[in-house]
Amino acid sequence: LARGGIPTDLAGRHVVVSAGGTREAIDPVRFIGNRSSGLQGYALARTALARGARVTLVAANVALPDPAGAEIVRAGSALELRDAVLKASADADAVVMAAAVADFRPAGYRDVKIKKTDDDEPAPITLVKNPDVLIELVAARRPGQVIVGFAAETNDVLRHGREKLARKGCDLLVVNEVGERLTFGAPDNAAVILSADGTSVDVPRGSKEDLADVVWDQVTGRLQ
Ligand code: CTP
Ligand code: CA
Numbered sequence: 001l002a003r004g005g006i007p008t009d010l011a012g013r014h015v016v017v018s019a020g021g022t023r024e025a026i027d028p029v030r031f032i033g034n035r036s037s038g039l040q041g042y043a044l045a046r047t048a049l050a051r052g053a054r055v056t057l058v059a060a061n062v063a064l065p066d067p068a069g070a071e072i073v074r075a076g077s078a079l080e081l082r083d084a085v086l087k088a089s090a091d092a093d094a095v096v097m098a099a100a101v102a103d104f105r106p107a108g109y110r111d112v113k114i115k116k117t118d119d120d121e122p123a124p125i126t127l128v129k130n131p132d133v134l135i136e137l138v139a140a141r142r143p144g145q146v147i148v149g150f151a152a153e154t155n156d157v158l159r160h161g162r163e164k165l166a167r168k169g170c171d172l173l174v175v176n177e178v179g180e181r182l183t184f185g186a187p188d189n190a191a192v193i194l195s196a197d198g199t200s201v202d203v204p205r206g207s208k209e210d211l212a213d214v215v216w217d218q219v220t221g222r223l224q
Helices: 039-050 078-089 133-140 157-168 208-220
Strands: 014-020 024-027 030-032 054-060 071-075 094-097 104-106 127-129 146-153 172-177 188-195 200-207
Touching: 014 039, 014 078, 024 104, 030 104, 039 054, 039 208, 054 078, 071 078, 078 094, 078 133, 094 133, 094 208, 133 146, 133 157, 146 157, 146 208, 157 172, 157 188, 172 208, 188 208, 200 208
Parallel strands: 014 054, 014 094, 054 071, 094 146, 146 172
Antiparallel strands: 024 030, 104 127, 172 188, 188 200
């Protein structure tokens, strides 16, 4: 089924995409964050909409125009993102975790700004582990639901990717190499999409939209 050359293979499907990067508050003015821009997640949302899906976009600290037609749910921290993603995924056909979720958060939130003083050494910031949303999604998955993770690696990309796919238990893992000038905030991306069935698809450097369409190709092939 094609309309104007665009496949409508996600018509009647509900997909959830998380995008951006979480911020873990230290005090009212400071946080621990990461370099995710949200561009890849937003490209996934736009391409899914173009292919006919109903899209819930869980956006963490993203400064990008909202894709028309998506339901946008804002999340700040990893705990907020987890609540939003698990809630939206209850009736979803596919979930793509493109967001960079902080692994740790400060153990205690100070509700007044931490002040510097002349003589004191700064107090260390103790961190505690955040829940792994992807692992929770896999544990809660409904029959037939396709779950996709993303992994940004800096070295030994494929080995780390295979290990991560096995550890997370998701269907697909989109692995890309990151570095100072690679991927973060850039319009283009290159990746390998690893599948739990042992196959993989190489996606050559191209736009984040192109990569998003290959991800949806892989997802639709696995939907019942
Ligand atoms: N993820 C998640 N919840 C977390 C951390 C990560 O859902 N608390 C998801 C990310 O959205 C991504 C996938 O898991 O889709 C892989 O994230 P990544 O940070 O690469 O994996 P980690 O298991 O945190 O491993 P690492 O030690 O390499 O950071
Ligand atoms: Ca991590």
